[in-house]
Amino acid sequence: MSMTTEDVLRWLQQLAQVLQENREYLTQLDAAIGDADHGANMDRGFKAVSAKLATLTNADIGAILKTVGTTLVSTVGGASGPLYGTAFLRAGIATAGKQVLSEADVVVLLTAFVEGVKARGKAQVGEKTMLDALQPALDAAKKAGSDGLDLAQLLKQSSDAAQQGVQATIPLLATKGRASYLGERSIGHQDPGATSSWLILKTLADSCG
Amino acid sequence: MSMTTEDVLRWLQQLAQVLQENREYLTQLDAAIGDADHGANMDRGFKAVSAKLATLTNADIGAILKTVGTTLVSTVGGASGPLYGTAFLRAGIATAGKQVLSEADVVVLLTAFVEGVKARGKAQVGEKTMLDALQPALDAAKKAGSDGLDLAQLLKQSSDAAQQGVQATIPLLATKGRASYLGERSIGHQDPGATSSWLILKTLADSCG
Amino acid sequence: MKKLINKPEDVVKEALAGMLAAHPDLLRVDVEQQVIVRKDAPVPNKVGVISGGGSGHEPMHGGFVGRGMLDAACPGAVFTSPVPDQILEATKAVSSGSGVLHIVKNYTGDVMNFEMAAELAAAEGIEVASVVTNDDVAVQDSLYTAGRRGVGVTVLLEKIVGGFAETGAPLEQVAALARKVNEQGRSMGMALTSCTVPTAGHPTFELGEDEMEIGIGIHGEPGRRRVKLAPAAEIVEMLATPVIDDLGLKAGEQVLAFVNGMGGTPLIELYIVYNELQRILKGKQVSIGRSLVGSYITSLEMAGCSITLVRLDDELVKYWDAPVHTPALRWGV
């Protein structure tokens, strides 16, 4: 099994839908330990992405993902704009010219995506950020890859690991991003960015399942 | 029976107390159709009066009432300051030099008091102001005087008429003062100034009873 | 009651002490008497221009004391007009022998207290002229009201007339210009929330989450009518139309447009209101010669706004543009 350009486009289309549906939810999470805009930020960015998809039907996967990255950079703002923007850009560079991705290619894509977030945000696992969903998701994808699982399973395991990572952010003390300003009061709340990272991966698993 | 300097001083002392107790009540009435300060205004004014009473033990009734008038003018502000200030000033002029007031003198005092409010405010009965308590009170006092009732009864009938006048303000449409800005919305509310006028007369009846 | 205050009864005096501390270069403040005077008053050969009213409308009037605007202000208790003694003190402090103008907003209490003060000043040989502002079109000027209220025009009038007084014009002319500005101006306001008089301790009125009051004054009082909340475009229409109609503005005329916040309204919203207002005026081919956007005549922490338009001519523009140096308005200096 492999991931095609159509899969990627379907993923992004569904993701715009999922983020619109979860706009209120992400905003509520951000209200508790941030500034109540993460839902609006993600929705605005992926609405812009969605508007561009029609122009991308003939593009390869790398070009599509790069366009997503630049679109997010130039429409989202805040912390999530540069972080997800860089993630998609790097993922696009890692898949440049490809029309189809094997399981191994998908691991390369995810690795570049996570490296993008790390390079831009300089956070580490355990600081209550997106990375707390993304790193376990990447680790699970790598393990699934070396275990020889097929794409659907790989993505499912990756997404499940992200979901666990989201849960694991709840007891954490934030030390990066705006939540860190709350000090001890950040404990007990789920990180909004980790949550949107999980939604991105879950939608990927769902649309290539 | 007659009213002495001591009666007047006791009246004013008790009045300061009564207005403090009714501060919240008068303010609530003023919140409905005005600007929520009538209780604070009356309390501030009569606190200042009360502070001056000790210096007035040797003064005659006219001098006492004049001092009350000037004190109210210079401490109350708003509409009620000039109105009650002028009322007490005129009452003081009408009783100048007197140590004792007969029933007839009390009618003269009340007449001057009400004339003061009219001269300053140019309102007529039925416009939803102090006058709607004061005019019936004066009429009742005059009638009681010509009926030959004694001071206690005269003041009681005057105060009761004021109370009825207060009730009668409820259905009125205000056409003077700040309540007039509300137009039809002033209907159904009791006038704060009429209410404080009644409190002044009721306390007078109580302290000379 | 959530306020940055100490005791409710100390609010006015403590704010005055703060004003004095913040603007020692511009003001003298008698905190006990509650009188704010321009540092260099009385200015020789100049009509003294003073105003006053209840507190709770800041920066009006104290924030408008200084060169090119007011010579003194006398703030009363919150929403309570000042007393005659206070007004007399302010009058004496700014009297250079050229007469003093009292700018009075049309409220029964203000009018009576200023009248009494003017009599006292006359008795001391000071010539006083009084101008009463009454620009609020929410209130009809009829037998059945105490006349229209004085609101937003008061701010603009103080600026324009203050600028003119600076030229050394005689009292009569200064008062005449004040009357002209008042006649050329109209206002209307609305509230999204009530406000809390400190000594009262709770909001003057309650308003549902989906309601607003149209036709409010500046004393936290309820307005003429309570209606359902609406988008800014509709709200501005409700305020601007009666103002434009009452002024009888015609295509080709020019106005000074003033969008005012009631104290709890953020500036971002006032600019949205201004955007709607300029759209409406453009539609009527009325041009905006000058503008002012901000919270200048307020009702404590009330959320809401008012719109004031003044028909402009060269004279008004000239004195609007004249230098002004006060805590709240400053240009040309």
Place this chain on the structure above:
Amino acid sequence: MKKLINKPEDVVKEALAGMLAAHPDLLRVDVEQQVIVRKDAPVPNKVGVISGGGSGHEPMHGGFVGRGMLDAACPGAVFTSPVPDQILEATKAVSSGSGVLHIVKNYTGDVMNFEMAAELAAAEGIEVASVVTNDDVAVQDSLYTAGRRGVGVTVLLEKIVGGFAETGAPLEQVAALARKVNEQGRSMGMALTSCTVPTAGHPTFELGEDEMEIGIGIHGEPGRRRVKLAPAAEIVEMLATPVIDDLGLKAGEQVLAFVNGMGGTPLIELYIVYNELQRILKGKQVSIGRSLVGSYITSLEMAGCSITLVRLDDELVKYWDAPVHTPALRWGV
């Protein structure tokens, strides 16, 4: 949600259209791109000074564009930093070849977006220097935070550095003065109420009638701790003490004292706060050389205040006093 707005997603653009309509003499505004530029930019032989950040802090930054302060501002969505394209546009619009200073408040999003824009500008041959403000003593500058937040000092820095840039000083020196002002300044804020992000539709947090948040930033976020409501004297003590201590202010020193309202706080309360602040400083024999009282860096309609102190020297006083002509701050012009 009670606001004077139309659609929540149109708030920023409509407010920008209103700003442009109100200040056509001072500003050019690209409403679509969300860039506000000084009318006469780029000013030849002058470092371009720009800033930006989320909207909802008005008048900051757009209200500070004009002679003697910012050359451009780029407002993002409410509480969301601008995007690199927007910052690049602003940078290009003010670049006269003398370099451009980016004034960035220390938030992860702002820092990253400005960094990306600076890289893009460099690629187009524009020399950019960046200064990050981080004056909020409510937040410890430690391994366990994203560093201190940039708050009130940003306003004062933009004024002082804007005044200096007007002299034609080179980028390096302009950036150095900016760093100095930031180092000499500290702030702390508090909230009596939360605020509502328009696109969120309800208050960011709930606060009981007898509670307040101490140590808030400017994004409607909860503060460091929630405590019982207290009199102004105690609140100011809670804010001023950490600021004074962190700055290490000593007897005989001179400061610029800034009492700022969060958007829903009436001016009368800010002067009460200022009165308490000057009392505390007097007690420590710290003199107030200059002051500013008003709502200049806000969190939408939040009720609350912040206190900022900047240690003054002759250089800072000189450029604070220099002429400035912007929608929100104006003197000497």
